[in-house]
Amino acid sequence: MRIDVLTIFPQLFDAFFGASIVGGAREAGLVDLAAHDLRDWTDDRHRKVDDSPYGGGPGMLMKPEPLVRAIEALAGTKGEREGRRVVLMSPQGQPLDQPGLAGLARWEQLLLVCGRYEGVDQRAIELAVDEELSVGDYVLSGGEVPSMLVVEGLVRLLPGALGNPESLVSESFSTGLLEGPQYTRPPVFRGLAVPDVLRSGDHAAVAEWRASRARELTRCRRPDLFEAATDPTRPARAAAKEKQS
Numbered sequence: 001m002r003i004d005v006l007t008i009f010p011q012l013f014d015a016f017f018g019a020s021i022v023g024g025a026r027e028a029g030l031v032d033l034a035a036h037d038l039r040d041w042t043d044d045r046h047r048k049v050d051d052s053p054y055g056g057g058p059g060m061l062m063k064p065e066p067l068v069r070a071i072e073a074l075a076g077t078k079g080e081r082e083g084r085r086v087v088l089m090s091p092q093g094q095p096l097d098q099p100g101l102a103g104l105a106r107w108e109q110l111l112l113v114c115g116r117y118e119g120v121d122q123r124a125i126e127l128a129v130d131e132e133l134s135v136g137d138y139v140l141s142g143g144e145v146p147s148m149l150v151v152e153g154l155v156r157l158l159p160g161a162l163g164n165p166e167s168l169v170s171e172s173f174s175t176g177l178l179e180g181p182q183y184t185r186p187p188v189f190r191g192l193a194v195p196d197v198l199r200s201g202d203h204a205a206v207a208e209w210r211a212s213r214a215r216e217l218t219r220c221r222r223p224d225l226f227e228a229a230t231d232p233t234r235p236a237r238a239a240a241k242e243k244q245s
Contacts, residue, residue: 001105001158002032004074005147006067007114008049010035012144022152025161033151041070050117059118064127067113067120071128075111078128083108086130087150089143090115093132100133101153112150114143176229178222180213 005013013035017026025031039047043065050060075084085107094100104110113120113129125132135146155161183194197209219226 001030001107001154002109003034003151003154004109004111005033005035005114005144005151006038006070006074006111007035007142007144007147008038008116009114009142009144010037013148016148016151021161022155025155025158028160030158030160031155036070036074038066038070041066041073053118057118061118062116062120062124064121064124067124068128071111071113071124075109078130081130084111085109086111086113086128088113088115088120088125088129088132089135089146089150090120090132091134091137091139093134095137096133096135096150096153098153101150101157104150105154105157110154112143112147114147116142175214176225177214177218178225180210180217 007013013033016022017033017035022031022033026033038049042048049062049066051063053059053061071086075081075086078086085104087104087110089112133146133150135149140146183198187194187199195209197205200206215226218229
C-alpha cells in the first residue's frame, strides 16, 4: 500500500514515518509513505497557498490552484483514479471509525490532503477530492495530526504489521464494543488483585469474562456503541455499507 500526505509542513512527518509500528511496517516494505510540500506546486515567488475569502470573514482559505495541481500530479484527475483515493481531512467530513479505516485499507494508494487556515476553497474539493474525513468533533489548526491518526490506523491493518495479528480481533471497536480491562504482573499491586478468572487457566472462562466486561464497559461509557453492537440489524447494515463503499 502507498500513502501520500499533502501538507505545508512535511517536516512534521519525518519522525512519525520512521517510528514505532509505522516505521517498522515501512522498513519491512509493507507500506510506502511520503509527505509532499504543497508549496512545490505554487507558481509565485512567495509560494503562496492561501488567500482571503470572498464575502469577508476571519482567516484565510487555501487556494484552489496549487491544491488541484498537486493532487492531480500525485493521484491523477478525479474520475480516473483506478485503485487510488484522495481524502481531505476536514471537520465537515464523515466521522472516522474502524469500519471506515478498513474500507480505506482496500485502496492501493491513498492521498491524504491536510487542510489549514479557515478551510479549503470549495472548487478544489469538487474538482479533485474524493471524500472528506473527520477524526472528531473538535477543531485543530490543520490536518496533519488527523492524517497521522489515519496512517497509523491503516498501517495496523496491514498483514504483518503487528507482532500478533490476533490483537486486531480483540481491540476496541473491532467488534463494535470497547475492549475490557487488562492486567499484567504482579498479581497484587497496592492491594488490588488481578481477577481470579484470569489466572485460572480456563480459556473459555477467560473469554467469557472478557466478553462480559467489554459489554458492560461499553454499555456504561458508550451507550451509542452498545446499542449499535447489539442491534440485530447490524450485520445487514454493515453489509449494505460495505457494498456502497
